[in-house]
Amino acid sequence: MDRGMVIFVGALLTFSSSWLGLILYPYWQMQNEQPYAKTPGDDLYPRPLGGAALAGVKVYQANGCLYCHTQQVRSAKFGNWWEDGQMKTGADIRRGWGTRRTVSRDYIYDRPTMLGTMRTGPDLANVGTRYAEAWHHPHLLNPRAINGWSTMPSFAFLYTREKVVGGQKSDKALKLGREWTVNPGYRWRPTDAEWAAILARRVSTLPDVSQAATPNPFNLTTAAGKAELLAFWLTTDEEDYQVIPTPEAESLVAYLLELRKAETPLPEVKE
Amino acid sequence: MATTTPLTQTDRERSALERREIDASCRVPVLYFATSAAFWLLVGTVLGIIASIKLHSPYFLTGSPELTFGRVRMAHLQAVGVGWSAMMVMAAAIWLMCRLSRVALIYPTLLVFAGTMWNIGMIADVVGILSGDAQSVEWLDAPSYVPPFFITGVGIVSAWTVATFRRRRELHVYVTQWYILAAVFWFPWLYTVAVLMIFWMPATGVIQPVVNWWFGHNYLGLWLTPIAVGTTYYIIPKVIGRPVHSYYLSIIGFWSLALFYSWAGMHHLIGGPIPAWLATASTVGSMMMFIPVIAVAINHHMTMLGSFQRLKYSPALRFTVFGAISYTAVSFQGSIEALKDFSEVAHFTHYTVAHAHLGMYGFFTMTMFGLFYYMVPRLTGREWASPTLIRVHFWCDAIGITIYFVSLSIGGWWQGRMLNNPNIPMPNIIEYLLRFLFARSLAGGLIGLGHLAFALLLVANLMGWGRQRSGGPTYFVEPAPNAGDVQG
Numbered sequence: 001m002d003r004g005m006v007i008f009v010g011a012l013l014t015f016s017s018s019w020l021g022l023i024l025y026p027y028w029q030m031q032n033e034q035p036y037a038k039t040p041g042d043d044l045y046p047r048p049l050g051g052a053a054l055a056g057v058k059v060y061q062a063n064g065c066l067y068c069h070t071q072q073v074r075s076a077k078f079g080n081w082w083e084d085g086q087m088k089t090g091a092d093i094r095r096g097w098g099t100r101r102t103v104s105r106d107y108i109y110d111r112p113t114m115l116g117t118m119r120t121g122p123d124l125a126n127v128g129t130r131y132a133e134a135w136h137h138p139h140l141l142n143p144r145a146i147n148g149w150s151t152m153p154s155f156a157f158l159y160t161r162e163k164v165v166g167g168q169k170s171d172k173a174l175k176l177g178r179e180w181t182v183n184p185g186y187r188w189r190p191t192d193a194e195w196a197a198i199l200a201r202r203v204s205t206l207p208d209v210s211q212a213a214t215p216n217p218f219n220l221t222t223a224a225g226k227a228e229l230l231a232f233w234l235t236t237d238e239e240d241y242q243v244i245p246t247p248e249a250e251s252l253v254a255y256l257l258e259l260r261k262a263e264t265p266l267p268e269v270k271e
Numbered sequence: 272m273a274t275t276t277p278l279t280q281t282d283r284e285r286s287a288l289e290r291r292e293i294d295a296s297c298r299v300p301v302l303y304f305a306t307s308a309a310f311w312l313l314v315g316t317v318l319g320i321i322a323s324i325k326l327h328s329p330y331f332l333t334g335s336p337e338l339t340f341g342r343v344r345m346a347h348l349q350a351v352g353v354g355w356s357a358m359m360v361m362a363a364a365i366w367l368m369c370r371l372s373r374v375a376l377i378y379p380t381l382l383v384f385a386g387t388m389w390n391i392g393m394i395a396d397v398v399g400i401l402s403g404d405a406q407s408v409e410w411l412d413a414p415s416y417v418p419p420f421f422i423t424g425v426g427i428v429s430a431w432t433v434a435t436f437r438r439r440r441e442l443h444v445y446v447t448q449w450y451i452l453a454a455v456f457w458f459p460w461l462y463t464v465a466v467l468m469i470f471w472m473p474a475t476g477v478i479q480p481v482v483n484w485w486f487g488h489n490y491l492g493l494w495l496t497p498i499a500v501g502t503t504y505y506i507i508p509k510v511i512g513r514p515v516h517s518y519y520l521s522i523i524g525f526w527s528l529a530l531f532y533s534w535a536g537m538h539h540l541i542g543g544p545i546p547a548w549l550a551t552a553s554t555v556g557s558m559m560m561f562i563p564v565i566a567v568a569i570n571h572h573m574t575m576l577g578s579f580q581r582l583k584y585s586p587a588l589r590f591t592v593f594g595a596i597s598y599t600a601v602s603f604q605g606s607i608e609a610l611k612d613f614s615e616v617a618h619f620t621h622y623t624v625a626h627a628h629l630g631m632y633g634f635f636t637m638t639m640f641g642l643f644y645y646m647v648p649r650l651t652g653r654e655w656a657s658p659t660l661i662r663v664h665f666w667c668d669a670i671g672i673t674i675y676f677v678s679l680s681i682g683g684w685w686q687g688r689m690l691n692n693p694n695i696p697m698p699n700i701i702e703y704l705l706r707f708l709f710a711r712s713l714a715g716g717l718i719g720l721g722h723l724a725f726a727l728l729l730v731a732n733l734m735g736w737g738r739q740r741s742g743g744p745t746y747f748v749e750p751a752p753n754a755g756d757v758q759g
Contacts, residue, residue, distance in 0.1 A: 003444040004436060004452065011453040011529055015460070015493070018533035018556075022485050023464070023478075026549060031475050061407035064341015070619060074542040079615045081692035094693035102544045107476035112408050112469060115480045115543055119619040119690055120326070122697060144329070149698040151329050151705075157336040185333045 033108050036266055045264040048109040049255070056255025059248050060114070063155065070116035071125040073098035073262040096130070097123040098262025100269045106261040121152055126262040136253045137245055138176045144187065145180040156185030158249035164240050172250075173242035177235035181243045188234075195230060289373065290649075296375035297366050298650045300382035302733070304362035305643065307390055309729055311354025312636075314397065316722050318347035320715045327708040337401040345412040346400045352410065352490075352631070353421070354393045358386070359639045360498045361428045364451045366646060367505055368432050371448050372439030376431075385427035392420030408469055408479075410487040418466045422459065429455035446521040450501030453529060458494040461486055477545050481537065488536030491630060496598075497528065499638040500567055503595050506641055507574055510588040511581055516573035524566035531559040538609035541618060550611075557609030564602035571595045584746040586661045587645035593669060594638030601630040616691060621707065622683030625676050632718075633672045640664070640725070647729070648744060653737035655745040660724045662747060667721030675714035682707025 035044040049057065060066070076090035078101075092098065102125055107113045131139075135146070141159050143150035159174070161184055174181065182188040190198060218232070219225035245253070278286075322343045324331045332338045369376050376382070396413040399405070404414035413421070432455045436448060465486035468474045474482065508515050515521060534556030537549045575592065582589045604626055608617055617623055644661070648654050655661060682704050689695045689703070731737060737745070 004433075007444075007449050007452045008456065010526065011456050014526075014529040015457055015533050017530070018485070018489075019464070021552065022534065022537060022549065023468070023482060026481055026546060027468075027474055027478050029546070030478055033475060062342070062403040062405050063336075063339055064345050064405060064407060066407040066409075067341050067344045072543050078542045079691035081688075081694070083694065091691045091693045104477045104544050104546075106544065110476055110479075111473050112406065113476055113479040114407055115477070115540070117409060117539065117619060117623065118621075120701075147698070149701060151326060151701055153325065153329055153340045154333055155339065156334065157339070186330065 030104055033105055035108065036105060036264075038265075045266075046106060046109055046261075049258055052251040052254035053258040054255075055248075055251035056253070056258075057111070059158070059252040060255060061112070065124075066114045066116050067118055068120035068152065069122070069124045070119055071102075071123065071259070071261065072115045073100070073102045073123060073125050075101040092123060095122070098126040100262055100265070102261050103266060103268055105266055105268065121150075124256070124259055126260055128257045128259040129263055131256075133253050133257065134175075136256055137174050137249065138180070140249060140252070141174060141176070141184055141243065142180050142187070145176060154185040155249070158246050158252065159184055159243050160246060161241055161243045164242050169242050170244055172244050174244070175237060176243070178238045179234040181238055181241065184243055190230075199226070290370065293369050293373070293375050294649050296377075296379060297369055300376065300379045300386065301362050301366045302647070302650055303383055303386050304358050304365070305647065306729065306733065307386060308355050308358035308362060308639075309643075309726065311350045311358065311393060313722055313726055315347050315350030315352075315355055316715075316719045318343050318350055320712065320719055322347050323708070323712045323715045327705050327712065336403060341407075342401050342403070342405060345405045345407070346397045348410065349393070349396050349400060349412055353396065353413070356495050356631070356635060356639075357421075357425070358389060359642075360454070360495055361386075361389075361425070362646075363498050363502050363639070363642055364428065364432050364455055365435075366650075367447055367501065368435045368451055371441065371445050371505070372436055373441040374435060374438045376435065377438075378431075381427060382431060385424045385431075388420045388424035388427070392417050392424065395420065406470070408483055410490055411465060411469060411483065415470060418462070418470075422463060422466075425455075425459050425462070429459055445504070446515070446518075446525060447501035447505045449525050450497035450504075453525075454494050454497040454501075457489070457497075461489050461493065477543070480540060480543070481545060481549065484536045484539040485533075486536075488539065489533055491635075492528070492532035492535065495631075495635050496532070499594065499635050500524075500528075500598065502638055502642050503567075503571060503591055503598075506587055506591045506645055507571060507595070510585050510591075510645070511575070511578040513574060513578065516570050516576075520566045520570040524563045524570065527559070527566065528563035531556050531563065535560060535605075535609065538614060541609075541611060541614045554609045554611065557606045560602060560606050564599060564606075568595075568599040584748060586655070586658075586665065586745070586747060587641045589641075589665060589747075590637050590644060591641030593665075594634050594636075594641060597629055597633030597637060601626065601634050604629070616684065616687035618687065619690065620683040620687040621679045621704070621711075622687060625679035625683055628672065628679075629676050632668075633676065637668065637672075640668070643725075643729075647732055648737070648740050651732055651735075652740045653732050653735055654740050655728055656731040656737040657728065658745055658747050660728050661745070664721045664724040664728070667717050667724065671714045671717035671721060673714075674717070675711055678707045678710035678714065 035046055037044050073092045074090075076093055078089060079091050080087050080089045081091065082088070088094075093100070106125075107115075137159075139146045140155045142154040142156065143152040144154075161181065179188050218229040220229065321332065321338065322340060325340045325343070329340075336342070365376065365382060392413070396417045399414035399417065400412055404416075405412045406414065432451060436452060465482055468482045469479050473479060504515060504521065535553050537545070537553035538557055541550045541554075543550075571592075582592060607613055608623075608626060617626075644655065686700055686704055689700045
C-alpha cells in the first residue's frame with residue numbers, strides 16, 4: 001500500500017474511534033431525552049423558554065456572560081474541604097447554588113447549552129430562585145452598586161438615561177442612588193466646585209431632605225456636616241432624570257429569572 | 272533527510288537550486304498566509320491585554336458594548352486561536368509539504384484565494400463578535416455567517432497539501448509529512464462536524480458541550496499540535512545539520528498521538544452533567560498521552576544532544592527548542608490535570624487558563640516563531656535586519672509567558688481550593704485573585720512588546736531592508752569558526 005494511503009486510513013480509523021465513542025454513542029444515548037412529570041398530567045419539567053426569556057439567551061450569548069459564569073451544579077460528592085478535622089464535599093450545593101446537582105435532562109431545551117468553564121462569578125444554573133427583577137437591573141447597570149467588591153463588568157449600555165417628562169417617572173425606572181445613575185456604568189461624585197454650586201442653588205431644599213431622613217440632622221455649618229450631607233445626597237434618586245432598561249436588558253433579566261435548573265426533583269438525581 | 276552516501280559538491284548545488292525553485296513557487300501564498308497570521312496575532316494580543324486588564328480593573332474602557340469583557344475575550348480567542356494559529360499552521364503545511372516532497376507548488380493563486388477566504392472569515396468573525404453576534408461556545412464563538420468561509424479556505428488548503436504530496440518526487444516520506452497529512456485531513460472533518468452538531472442541526476442539551484470539547488481539545492491536539500511537532504521535526508535537524516535520532520520513535524509518537532489524543536477532550540467536563548463514563552474514557556486517553564509525548568521528547572532531546580551550544584547562535588533553533596520543551600511540559604501537565612482529584616480543584620479556574628497558554632503560547636506560538644525565523648528569509652531572500660530585535664522578541668516572550676504561567680497557575684490553584692470550600696465567601700476569592708490577574712496583565716504587556724519587535728522585523732524583512740541572503744543567516748552572535756555547519 002502506498003505510504004499516503006497508510007497514513008490516510010490510519011488517521012481515519014483512529015479519529016473515527018473517538019468520534020464514534022465520544023460523539024455518536026452519547027448522541028444515540030441522550031438525543032431523545034424527554035421532560036419529566038412525576039405523575040402523568042403533572043407539569044412537565046423542564047419547559048422550553050419562550051418570549052422575552054428566549055430573546056434573553058441571545059443577550060447572554062452576545063455579551064459573553066459564559067466566560068465568567070458556569071451553569072452547572074456539581075454533586076454533593078464533588079470537591080473537598082476540611083472543616084473541624086473532617087473532610088467534607090459538595091461546595092456547590094453548600095454555597096446555595098442549587099438544591100441538587102444538575103443532570104443532562106435539565107438542559108434538553110438549551111440552545112446553545114452554556115455549561116461554562118470559568119467561575120470568576122457564582123454559578124447561575126439556579127439563579128432564578130435567588131433574586132428578583134428589581135435586584136438584577138441595578139446589578140447589571142453597575143455590579144459595584146450592589147457589591148462593592150465585584151469585578152463583574154457594568155452593562156450600562158443595556159440601559160438608557162433620559163429626562164423625566166411630565167414630572168412622572170416611568171414604572172421601569174431604576175431605584176438607585178444618583179452616584180450610580182448620573183454617569184451610568186461609573187460611580188459619580190461632584191467636584192468640589194460642583195458641590196458648592198449645588199449647595200448654593202438648593203440650600204433651601206437640601207437640608208430639609210436630609211433632616212427628614214435622619215434622626216440627627218446634618219450640621220451644615222461644619223465641613224464634616226457638609227461631607228455627610230454629600231454622602232447621603234449621593235444615595236438619593238435623581239429628581240429629573242431616570243435610568244430605564246432597554247428591551248435587551250429586560251429580556252436578559254427575564255432569562256435569568258427562568259434559570260431554575262437545580263431545583264425540581266428528578267428521579268435520576270440520587271446522591 | 273538522512274543521507275548515507277556522502278554528497279558531492281555538485282549534489283549540494285543541485286539540491287540548493289531545487290530548494291530555491293521550490294521556495295520561489297511558494298513565496299506568494301506562504302508569505303500571504305504567514306503575514307496574515309502575524310497580523311491576527313497582533314490584533315489578538317491587543318484584545319488579550321484589554322481583556323486581561325478588565326478582569327482586575329472593571330472600570331477600564333467601560334461603557335461601549337463593543338469593548339465589554341465578554342466580547343473582547345471571545346474576539347481575542349478567535350484572533351489568536353483561529354486567525355494566527357490556523358493561518359500559521361496552513362503556511363507551515365504548504366511550505367513544509369513542498370519542501371519535503373521536493374516539488375514546486377502549482378497554481379499558487381488558488382491558495383491566495385483560500386487565504387483570502389480565511390481572512391474575510393476572520394474579519395467578519397472579530398467584527399461580528401465585537402458588534403454583538405457572538406455564539407458563546409468556547410472556541411466556536413464565530414458568528415453564524417463565518418463558518419462557510421473557514422470551511423472553503425481550509426478545504427482548498429487541505430486538498431492542495433494532499434495534491435502536493437501526491438506529486439512528490441522524494442520517495443522517503445518524512446515524519447513531518449505524516450503529521451501534516453493527518454492534520455489537514457482531521458481538521459476539516461472536526462470543524463464541520465462541530466459546526467453541524469452545535470449550530471446547523473443542534474444536538475440535544477449536553478451533547479453540545481460534549482461536541483464542543485471534543486472539538487476544542489482536538490483543535491489543539493489534531494490540528495495545531497501535529498503541525499507544530501512536525502515543524503520541530505523539520506527545524507531541529509535542519510539547523511543543527513543532523514538527522515532525527517530515531518525513526519521508530521517518531522512513528523510511535525505519531526500513531527499514539529493519533530489514537531489517544533482524540534479521546535482526551537471530555538475531561539473538560541469532569542463533574543458536569545454528562546455520563547460519568549465519558550469523562551473516565553477521556554482520563555484514560557489523557558494518561559495514554561504520556562506515550563507520544565515521551566516518544567517525541569526523547570527523540571528531540573537525543574537529536575539535540577551535543578548541539579545545545581547552537582541555541583546561542585540560532586534564533587530559529589532557540590524558539591523551536593523553547594517550544595519543544597514547553598510541549599513536553601504542557602502535555603505532562605495536561606495528563607495530570609485530567610486526573611479526577613486534580614481536576615476537581617483546577618476546573619473552572621485560571622489554572623486551566625495558564626495551562627492553555629503554556630500550550631498555545633509556550634509550545635505552539637514559540638515553535639511557529641522558530642519556523643518564521645527559518646522560513647521567511649528563504650522566501651524573501653532577505654536576512655533579518657537586527658539580531659537585537661530578535662533578542663528582544665525572544666526574551667520578552669520567554670519571560671512573559673513564564674510570568675503568565677506561574678502567576679495564573681498559583682492563583683488558579685488557590686482559587687480552586689477556595690471555591691471548593693463554601694466557608695470562604697466569594698469576595699475573598701475575588702480579592703485574592705486580583706494580584707495574580709495583575710501579574711498576568713504585566714506578562715501580557717511584556718509579550719505584547721515582544722510581538723512589536725517581531726512585527727518590526729517582519730515588516731523590515733518584507734520591505735527588503737535586511738541583508739541579501741547569500742552568506743549565512745542572522746545569528747544572535749556569530750558562531751565560533753569551529754561550531755560546524757549551522758543553518759537557520
